[in-house]
Amino acid sequence: MPEKEHLLQWIWEQLLFDTTSLKTTEGKALRILNQGLRNSTDGPDFLQATIQIGTLVWSGAIEIHINSSSWYHHAHHLDEAYNQVVLHVVFEERPKKVYCQNGSCPPTLNLQPYLAQELQQLLKHANDAVASCSGKLSFISKEAFDEQLRRAHLEYLEKKGNDILSFYNPDQIPSLAWKHALILALFDGFGIVHNRSQMVEVGRFVLDRLELSIKEITDQANTFAGFRAGEPGLSWNLKGVYPASHPQKRIPQAIEFAKSIIDTPFELFLKQHPRSIWKSWIEKVCISNGSKAKILYSTVFIPALHMLGTLFASEKVTRHALEEWNSICIPLPSSTRQYFSQMVEPHEFQRFATPGLIHQHRSYCSRLNCHHCIVLKKAISS
Structure with missing residues (x-):
């Protein structure tokens, strides 16, 4: 519809x-x-x-x-x-x-x-490239916008946690099941946006070979993926993929993360601050601490820790994950920046550069779920 x-x-x-x-x-x-x-x-x-x-x-x-x-x-x-x-x-x-x-x-x-004119304009301009309510509602409360983004921010944390939970195997020992779910979620994250399912397939292949060396796993994974001459492999979408994001580049990085996760004593996830754990992995993995690493930390590792805190009833882990989630600033997609360009001043985008704004764009604004949005409800009732 x-x-x-x-x-x-x-x-x-x-x-x-x-x-x-x-x-x-x-x-x-x-x-x-x-x-x-x-x-x-x-x-x-x-x-x-x-x-x-x-x-x-x-x-x-x-x-x-x-x-x-x-x-x-x-x-x-x-x-x-x-x-x-x-x-x-x-x-x-x-x-x-x-x-x-x-x-x-x-x-x-x-x-x-x-x-009312506001609702007429909202319906007429609902498919514009900028936020539907931007310039169409006579009164947009800054407080309502901030409140809605806080809600979207927490909703996105829950969504990402549920995404990771879908990789969780309840038939395994809980600590191992959580580690495996985190590994598959990282493979999924490395596959964004074109090759997520393919990367998850490689991840499942890797999970069965984690007792091998990184070189052995990488060689076998590249063969399985089809990056060895004469091997059929998986069907990859390589159109428009930058060299740094090519699966052949991402697979070894994901494998190094997988080995680091398996080698990390499970107790450390319950005791150490997430930043120190992540830093130790980044030092081992061939990946710069740039935008990709920050996105994986924010949208995979932190939600996984939040899920872990819930699974093991650890208030400390949950609190650390929530504190990190609330302090996150990540690079915004250009489509999100453009969409909110008439509502957020250029110098304010740093303050709004959170997963919550991306979730607001994708799950509320782009889908015209305005009737679930605090901004519209407050504007109508004002």
Whole structure:
């Protein structure tokens, strides 16, 4: 479903428009007696709604689209489930009539003129290259923006922890299962953005050979990956990959990390500060302490430690991981910087250069999950 429709559905569900003088596109007075219940399965968007048009009261379903033409694009005119629709709600100046499978023609409500200007502009500019609410809401609270980023920052920590947990094998000894999950997560991180699954496959191959020397593991892994002449190997996406990010370069680095993790006594993860552990690994691994190392530390190692603290009920590990997470500054993708360019001053980007801003961009703004965002909720209620 298009993201704009999610937003329009939320506006309908919350009745965030002037309901006092609604008219259908045919000029008939419309009252909403019950906006209905959101439908989470196939069929119309809202069920068990009740509306009054003129003197007649209708009970049935509500279907919501940005454009009336979507009714036909989605083949609702051929689906008898939509025969129960009593109102078609759109955000379009000149919507067209639509017909149901049984030949009936539900009335149409164009919601656009009944929305506050802020919400109109938000819907019109929702797919812009800059933040949808930037310049479209008359009042954006700095406090609300900061609060939303703090929430997104913690959500992203939880998400990354769950990603790592997906590599955790409960059939293994917990300490070994956690180490293996961390290793696979690092291989995954080295594969971003084009070759994550392939790198994880190499990681699983490596896990079975960690008793060998680094050279032996690397030689066998390169053969498995297909970087030896005459070997079929894995299917890699090498288009646009920089030399420093080439899998043949990343595999040995990931293997060195894997050996360092296995060789680190598990007790140290529970006792030492994460920075000192990471520093000892960086000194062994052939990787500069540049942006890639910082990203791996921030988005793999720290979430893995936070997960470890939870698994072993270690308040100390959890606290250290959370303190590190809250102090992280990482390089922002250019797309994220551009997206927030009208909301964040250039000199302030350093303060916002956190995983939370990236998560905000990808999980809220780009997906138009504005209705879950504190910024919009505070702006509407102000």
